[in-house]
Amino acid sequence: MKTHKKTRLSPAMILFEFRTITGNPYIHIFGVGMPVLMSVIIAIVMRSEIPDSSALNAAVTGMYLGIGTMIPLATILMGYSATYSQELEKGIPQRMSLFGIPPIATIINRIISEGIFLLMAFVLYFAVGFLVLEINPPVLSGFLYYALCILVLGVISFLLAHSIASFFQKFGVTYCISMILYFGVMIVSGMMGVNYEMLPSPVQMVSRLLPTTYITKDFADVWIGKDYNFMPLLQAFLFTGALSGLLLFISLKKNGRKQFS
Amino acid sequence: MQLTIEKLTVKYGSDIALNITEPIRFCEGDRVGIIGSNGAGKTTLIKSILGLVNYSGTIRSDLKPEEIATHMQFNEYTDAMPCRYIMEAILQTKIANSPQLKELISYFEFEDCLRKKYTKLSGGQKQRFTIILVMMQDAPLTFYDEVTSGLDFETRQKLMEKLINWYSDKSSSLCIVSHYYEELEQMANKLLILDKGKVIDYGQKDALFKKYCGHSVIIFESSPENQVLVEKYHKLSSPSHLIAISLKDEAEELELSKLLLTANINYKRSNNDIEIMYSNAKNAYYKETRRYENS
Numbered sequence: 131m132k133t134h135k136k137t138r139l140s141p142a143m144i145l146f147e148f149r150t151i152t153g154n155p156y157i158h159i160f161g162v163g164m165p166v167l168m169s170v171i172i173a174i175v176m177r178s179e180i181p182d183s184s185a186l187n188a189a190v191t192g193m194y195l196g197i198g199t200m201i202p203l204a205t206i207l208m209g210y211s212a213t214y215s216q217e218l219e220k221g222i223p224q225r226m227s228l229f230g231i232p233p234i235a236t237i238i239n240r241i242i243s244e245g246i247f248l249l250m251a252f253v254l255y256f257a258v259g260f261l262v263l264e265i266n267p268p269v270l271s272g273f274l275y276y277a278l279c280i281l282v283l284g285v286i287s288f289l290l291a292h293s294i295a296s297f298f299q300k301f302g303v304t305y306c307i308s309m310i311l312y313f314g315v316m317i318v319s320g321m322m323g324v325n326y327e328m329l330p331s332p333v334q335m336v337s338r339l340l341p342t343t344y345i346t347k348d349f350a351d352v353w354i355g356k357d358y359n360f361m362p363l364l365q366a367f368l369f370t371g372a373l374s375g376l377l378l379f380i381s382l383k384k385n386g387r388k389q390f391s
Numbered sequence: 392m393q394l395t396i397e398k399l400t401v402k403y404g405s406d407i408a409l410n411i412t413e414p415i416r417f418c419e420g421d422r423v424g425i426i427g428s429n430g431a432g433k434t435t436l437i438k439s440i441l442g443l444v445n446y447s448g449t450i451r452s453d454l455k456p457e458e459i460a461t462h463m464q465f466n467e468y469t470d471a472m473p474c475r476y477i478m479e480a481i482l483q484t485k486i487a488n489s490p491q492l493k494e495l496i497s498y499f500e501f502e503d504c505l506r507k508k509y510t511k512l513s514g515g516q517k518q519r520f521t522i523i524l525v526m527m528q529d530a531p532l533t534f535y536d537e538v539t540s541g542l543d544f545e546t547r548q549k550l551m552e553k554l555i556n557w558y559s560d561k562s563s564s565l566c567i568v569s570h571y572y573e574e575l576e577q578m579a580n581k582l583l584i585l586d587k588g589k590v591i592d593y594g595q596k597d598a599l600f601k602k603y604c605g606h607s608v609i610i611f612e613s614s615p616e617n618q619v620l621v622e623k624y625h626k627l628s629s630p631s632h633l634i635a636i637s638l639k640d641e642a643e644e645l646e647l648s649k650l651l652l653t654a655n656i657n658y659k660r661s662n663n664d665i666e667i668m669y670s671n672a673k674n675a676y677y678k679e680t681r682r683y684e685n686s
Binding site: 138140142143145146149150152153154217220221222224225226227228229230231232387388389390391 | 441442443444445446449450451452454455456457458460461463465466467468469470471472476477479480481483524528
């Protein structure tokens with residue numbers, strides 16, 4: 131069996147990567163358990179503060195959609211960077227590449243398997259949202275916009291996580307940086323109790339560069355089909371996407387195998 | 392398959408880890424043993440060929456680095472799942488669907504390990520796991536870097552026996568790094584001798600033996616009496632507790648054998664002892680280098 135002939139984009143490799151993701155218990159705790167728990171606690175607090183039921187539903191929905199961005203951030207930006215940096219310390223990616231699995235194929239397989247995990251996590255997340263917290267039902271376009279935003283956010287988180295781990299090759303530094311980014315993004319995007327409007331203007335400038343800011347503050351309206359100007363959100367995605375793509379390109383160049391003359 | 396190395400230099404910081412000045416060629420069917428003490432540059436050479444370290448110089452081949460199979464000194468895998476799933480993902484086949492894989496698993500008695508996680512395997516089981524994966528690559532060139540290191544004598548013997556049998560009727564090329572010279576005596580037909588990043592010599596094992604040791608060697612315990620007894624013979628460099636005599640032909644070998652038998656001295660005769668050959672090749676190399684530097 132000449133395994134080097136294969137491109138290695140295959141269901142078997144996707145399943146392998148999926149098993150690697152689900153084999154990390156912290157992903158389930160921080161990536162799924164935490165967002166569900168946080169949103170339930172915040173919703174309980176909101177219920178005691180907002181007496182009007184339609185206003186409460188709108189506020190809970192906005193909060194819920196915003197907290198949902200924690201799932202790709204926690205499972206991928208934090209979780210994947212931690213797992214991958216540990217693998218790098220042990221030389222596992224190099225070992226896999228010596229079996230003829232190209233790094234780019236690994237990246238694609240991992241993005242797909244992280245996507246499958248995100249889908250499952252969101253099914254659970256929204257089951258709690260609709261059944262327990264009674265968030266507003268979406269219009270089709272609102273649901274699709276949200277799903278697309280989460281998917282793109284997941285890919286960007288992946289590219290960042292992979293690049294950070296590849297640059298530093300050490301779990302400690304990678305985990306530290308991804309934690310700072312994770313909490314930094316949550317604070318600056320207005321997810322930690324201080325809304326975008328309450329942030330100092332220099333911080334708001336940074337907030338406007340992050341797609342999570344727009345998802346947190348505006349998606350309650352998009353969700354129910356209200357008119358929305360997508361341009362700032364699109365620009366934020368383009369900026370973060372270009373930045374993470376560039377970092378990935380540099381990290382692949384830095385760690386690539388030298389070819390024969 | 393052909394692979395040629397020309398003027399290869401690898402530096403780690405300011406240290407030169409490997410400096411190959413004369414061309415080295417690995418051809419189809421070669422079984423090359425790479426020997427040398429720690430820090431000689433053996434693993435660095437493999438890593439250069441695999442494109443894992445930066446080097447200056449030229450490595451030419453009709454293969455791509457990705458087409459070379461490698462058993463590295465240290466091999467690690469994810470601990471998130473049992474070995475069976477890792478194996479099936481890497482090899483892109485279900486074990487049940489691959490008679491060749493089933494044969495290898497059975498050949499290496501790995502059936503019971505398939506449901507275990509990699510970290511739960513013993514040293515020998517870990518080595519066998521990677522060997523199965525490497526063998527299934529069926530590559531034109533395969534590297535085995537210290538495949539038996541850290542294993543007990545019995546496991547080592549058993550593993551080598553299986554490797555030798557497996558490759559006995561195959562035409563693929565092998566490069567084997569080992570500190571256990573008896574393994575190379577069985578497996579290698581060529582030797583690449585490295586020391587402190589330099590190539591001491593490279594060639595057919597038998598030719599190198601003749602070059603540095605003669606027709607054959609007789610090795611026995613060193614003592615003042617034994618030293619006197621074999622005074623007239625050509626002594627080779629050997630560990631201090633042994634005397635190694637280089638014999639130029641069969642007649643001389645018979646003569647010394649008789650002498651040792653008469654004196655009731657136990658001896659070992661060899662025409663492929665890599666340890667003695669390695670030690671004498673190194674001595675000859677540095678002697679020549681010193682002579683060149685002095686002149």
